[in-house]
Amino acid sequence: MDIILASILTLGSMGIIFGIILAIASQKLAVKADPKIDEIVKILPGLNCGGCGHPSCQAYAEAIMKGEAISLCKPGGKKTLDHLTEITGETAQSSEPMVATRYCNGGCNEAKEKYEYTGVKTCKVAALLNSGYKQCTYSCLGFGDCAKVCPTDAITMNDDMLPIIDKEKCIGCEKCVIECPKNILLMAPKKKRVHVRCTSLNPGKTVVKVCSVGCIACNKCERECPFDAIHVKDNIAIIDYDKCTNCQKCVKVCPRKIITVDQVQESQQQVHT
Amino acid sequence: MSKTKSTIVLTLVCIITAALLAGTYMLTKDKIASQSENALTESLKEIIPDADKFIEETSGDTSYFIAIKDNIEAGYATTGEAQGYGGIIKTLVGVDLEGNILGVRILEQSETPGLGDKAKNPGFYNQFNNQKKNSIRLSKEGGSIDAITGATITSRAVIASVNDALATLSDAVGIQQVGEQ
Amino acid sequence: MVSHWQEFWKGITKLNPVFVAALGLCPVLATTTSMDNAIGMGVAATFVLVCSSIFVSLLRKMIPDNVRIPVFIVIIATFVTIAQLFMKAYSPALDKSLGIFVPLIVVNCIILGRAESFFSKNNIVRSMLDALGAGLGFTLAILLISGIRELLGTGELIIFGIKILAIPITPAVIFILAPGALLTMGLLLALFNALGVKTAKKTSCSTIASGVKE
Numbered sequence: 001m002d003i004i005l006a007s008i009l010t011l012g013s014m015g016i017i018f019g020i021i022l023a024i025a026s027q028k029l030a031v032k033a034d035p036k037i038d039e040i041v042k043i044l045p046g047l048n049c050g051g052c053g054h055p056s057c058q059a060y061a062e063a064i065m066k067g068e069a070i071s072l073c074k075p076g077g078k079k080t081l082d083h084l085t086e087i088t089g090e091t092a093q094s095s096e097p098m099v100a101t102r103y104c105n106g107g108c109n110e111a112k113e114k115y116e117y118t119g120v121k122t123c124k125v126a127a128l129l130n131s132g133y134k135q136c137t138y139s140c141l142g143f144g145d146c147a148k149v150c151p152t153d154a155i156t157m158n159d160d161m162l163p164i165i166d167k168e169k170c171i172g173c174e175k176c177v178i179e180c181p182k183n184i185l186l187m188a189p190k191k192k193r194v195h196v197r198c199t200s201l202n203p204g205k206t207v208v209k210v211c212s213v214g215c216i217a218c219n220k221c222e223r224e225c226p227f228d229a230i231h232v233k234d235n236i237a238i239i240d241y242d243k244c245t246n247c248q249k250c251v252k253v254c255p256r257k258i259i260t261v262d263q264v265q266e267s268q269q270q271v272h273t
Numbered sequence: 274m275s276k277t278k279s280t281i282v283l284t285l286v287c288i289i290t291a292a293l294l295a296g297t298y299m300l301t302k303d304k305i306a307s308q309s310e311n312a313l314t315e316s317l318k319e320i321i322p323d324a325d326k327f328i329e330e331t332s333g334d335t336s337y338f339i340a341i342k343d344n345i346e347a348g349y350a351t352t353g354e355a356q357g358y359g360g361i362i363k364t365l366v367g368v369d370l371e372g373n374i375l376g377v378r379i380l381e382q383s384e385t386p387g388l389g390d391k392a393k394n395p396g397f398y399n400q401f402n403n404q405k406k407n408s409i410r411l412s413k414e415g416g417s418i419d420a421i422t423g424a425t426i427t428s429r430a431v432i433a434s435v436n437d438a439l440a441t442l443s444d445a446v447g448i449q450q451v452g453e454q
Numbered sequence: 455m456v457s458h459w460q461e462f463w464k465g466i467t468k469l470n471p472v473f474v475a476a477l478g479l480c481p482v483l484a485t486t487t488s489m490d491n492a493i494g495m496g497v498a499a500t501f502v503l504v505c506s507s508i509f510v511s512l513l514r515k516m517i518p519d520n521v522r523i524p525v526f527i528v529i530i531a532t533f534v535t536i537a538q539l540f541m542k543a544y545s546p547a548l549d550k551s552l553g554i555f556v557p558l559i560v561v562n563c564i565i566l567g568r569a570e571s572f573f574s575k576n577n578i579v580r581s582m583l584d585a586l587g588a589g590l591g592f593t594l595a596i597l598l599i600s601g602i603r604e605l606l607g608t609g610e611l612i613i614f615g616i617k618i619l620a621i622p623i624t625p626a627v628i629f630i631l632a633p634g635a636l637l638t639m640g641l642l643l644a645l646f647n648a649l650g651v652k653t654a655k656k657t658s659c660s661t662i663a664s665g666v667k668e
Contacts, residue, residue: 003298007291011528015287018524019280026279026520279518286513286525290532297536304543312546360553383553386488387608387630390551423627 036087037061043083045075049151051173064088074098075171097190099170100146100154100177104184105197105258106139107160111211127181135210138200140184146176167262193246193262196221196230196237203235215258221250230259312380313365320367320376321348332445340367348375349446353438357430359383362392364431366401366438377401377435382427389427397421397428401435409435461580465587472595472639473646477563481555482596483635489613492593492600494548498537498556500589503565505533507585510573517574526569531560564588602638603629 040061047057052072054060064070070084077097117126117133123145131137142161147153154169155176163176167190177185184199196215200207204216217235229243230250237250237259251259317327317338324340324347331337337351350367360383367375377398384390391397400418401409409432410416411425420428456464471477478499485495509529517525538556541549549556559565568588573581605611607629611619628634 004292004295007295007298008288011287011291011294012284015284015528016280019283019521022283022520022524023277023279279521282513282517283521283524283528286528290528294532294535297539301539301543305539305546308543308546381550383550385630386491386551387604388627 034065037065039087040064040084043076043080043087044073045080045171047075047151047171047173049075049171049173050175051075051171075173098172098187099167099190100165100172100174100185101188101195102140102163102165102184103186103195103197103199104138104140104182105162105213105260106134106136106211107142107158107162109160110213111136111139112209124179124181132182136200136202136207136214138182138184138198138202139211140182145179145181146185149175149179151175189241192239192241192244194239194244194248194251194259195262196239196259198236198258201234201236207235213256213258216256218255220253220255221259224249224253316365316378316380317350317367320350320365320378324348330445332441335441335445337442337445346370349442351438351441351445352380353434353436353441355430355433355437357382357384358389358424358426359385362427362430362434364398364434364438366435366442368439368442373403374401374435374439377431379431384424384427389421389424391421391424392427392431398431406439409439458579458583461583462587465584465589466591466594469588470591470595471564471588472592472599473643475564475567476643477567478565478592479639481558481562482599482639483632485552485555486596486600486603486635486638487607487630488551488604489597489600489611490548491551492596493613494541494545494552495555495559496589496593496596498534498541498552499559499562499564499592500586501537502530502533502559503568503585503589504582505536506530506565506569507573507581508578510569511576511578511581514574522570522574526566526574527560530565530569534559564592599635599638599642602642603634607631607634 037058038061041058044057044061048055050056051074052060054063054068060068060073064084070088071081073080073084074097076084112135113133114130114135115133117129119125119129121143123141123143126132126141126143132139132141134141140162142157144155144157144161144163146163147155147157151173152169152171154166154171155163156166158164163185170190172187174187177187179185188195197213198215200211200214202210202214204218207214207216215236217232217237219232221230221237222232226247226249227243227245229241229245230237230239232238239250246261248261251261314327317340318324321327321340324342326341327338327350328341329336329338335351337349339346340348340350348367348369350365352363352365354361354363356362361381362379362384363381365378365380367377369375379393379398382390382392384392404417408417411418411420411428411432413420416432418428418432465471469475472479472482481495481499485491506526506529510526513525534557537559538549541552541556568584572584576584601611605619605621607625607627609621609623609625610617626634629638
């Protein structure tokens with residue numbers, strides 16, 4: 001019996017003493033913050049994505065208190081903007097939601113290789129060697145640097161080694177756009193679902209030799225579009241998203257099936273580009 | 274509020290765990306004590322097998338055992354210690370009335386498995402049987418104890434602990450020059 | 455949500471504490487000199503992992519943030535002490551053999567790490583499964599390492615006094631010593647990494663058999 005009492009007293013009193021020490025320490029060493037900053041941090045999405053240009057939501061909140069624009073948080077969307085307007089009393093323009101979009105369909109099965117690449121498996125390094133291991137110098141290299149850097153896991157690499165972007169998960173931080181060494185990821189309005197999956201400026205003769213889904217600048221799409229939304233310039237078709245209405249006439253007429261529509265999977269309510 | 278909460282939670286956890294520990298200690302206390310007793314008794318019986326019983330005596334700050342057979346003293350035993358490679362090595366040394374070494378057993382050691390802990394093999398410790406004091410030394414130093422290959426430090430430590438035990442017996446029981454001829 | 459089976463199995467394969475997460479390496483190097491030691495250490499560590507997982511998970515909503523670490527350590531230390539008391543009572547030879555590495559289980563990275571990152575954030579069932587998986591993964595890893603070290607270092611495998619295996623060549627004592635521990639662990643790590651890469655689906659376009667190559 002004695003030993004039970006002794007153990008409890010010893011360990012218990014240590015618990016009391018150290019508990020008090022820790023309680024006092026966490027108070028004294030607590031970081032004092034402007035309550036307004038804490039309010040702002042609570043409103044911000046808390047993703048720490050860096051899309052606003054600041055390293056964390058905390059940092060952006062502090063910057064806002066110092067006069068930074070309140071419209072920089074894209075993931076926060078309108079809701080965040082409205083709240084921030086309330087708190088800071090500033091006004092700002094709301095912007096149309098933009099998501100990352102892939103402008104290349106030249107995966108393993110479509111775009112031919114120049115050589116067998118056995119180097120470091122990142123796009124950045126692969127791109128250093130002769131513009132990459134694909135015969136088309138504009139092609140996606142498929143090692144998923146974009147997927148690795150996405151803070152919300154919106155990008156997954158498919159079996160063909162192309163990035164698939166989940167539009168619902170994309171928060172528009174543009175990290176993947178910056179990361180891609182071949183510049184095949186660009187921002188496009190989320191509402192627009194028709195995209196030309198190619199960025200190659202090579203003439204049609206060259207393109208057919210190196211890739212089965214490259215744009216040959218045949219102009220059929222430009223002739224077909226009723227809204228003057230798509231034009232071929234410098235051997236590549238480009239969609240003007242301000243004019244595009246998602247009518248998909250160009251999609252039907254493209255001989256190489258390069259213009260595609262984002263698929264909507266009803267079962268999961270995800271939109272993939 | 275959370276200042277008191279943290280203190281309370283920590284203290285509560287400490288109290289409960291302390292009770293658990295005390296309980297376990299009480300549960301296992303006797304078994305633990307008997308374990309080390311057993312080890313000692315077993316070894317004593319091995320070294321001096323025809324003794325009826327052993328009586329523990331103290332002399333100064335050490336203790337030793339007297340082996341009794343047919344109500345007369347038949348031998349003595351005590352423990353010796355020395356610093357080995359991985360920790361203290363404790364040996365039990367038994368001698369007859371003339372001071373001849375009847376047996377040596379390793380009671381505790383933390384030497385390297387596969388190397389120093391080969392000391393616990395009979396092949397090693399039986400070398401000490403019937404050795405005279407002068408010859409309780411490594412063969413490469415002129416004695417008769419072959420060291421364990423690759424474990425000279427352990428071997429030396431065992432020798433030192435045996436000598437320590439013999440010294441204790443010499444002081445306690447007065448066996449003159451134990452093992453010397 | 456990860457399935458219950460996955461929660462357990464990941465501790466042995468994908469998140470093996472020794473060969474993948476490289477945690478708790480101190481006892482791995484020190485107690486793998488013989489298979490008996492490895493078995494003892496594995497069982498003790500698993501016991502502590504599972505018991506701690508129950509208590510940490512049970513109390514997770516009540517522990518204030520500033521005493522989190524002391525509370526975890528007190529819980530873990532309690533079970534390590536209990537484990538050691540039982541060891542001293544029922545196999546004192548093992549306790550002496552493992553020596554200071556039994557108390558060191560308290561600060562084994564695996565246990566504190568899982569407590570901090572998993573048990574404090576998941577329910578009891580999942581925590582127990584995770585603990586069991588991690589403990590088993592750790593035990594299997596050190597059994598493998600100790601088996602190799604004892605066999606190659608002493609020429610024989612002896613478990614609980616029974617000679618299991620013996621090799622007819624002169625043993626290389628270095629495997630029993632510290633360099634041998636690092637060598638064995640390193641080579642096994644390399645082996646598992648190589649095997650892991652082979653099971654990965656694709657590594658480059660060139661591995662895809664498509665009619666596109668010239």
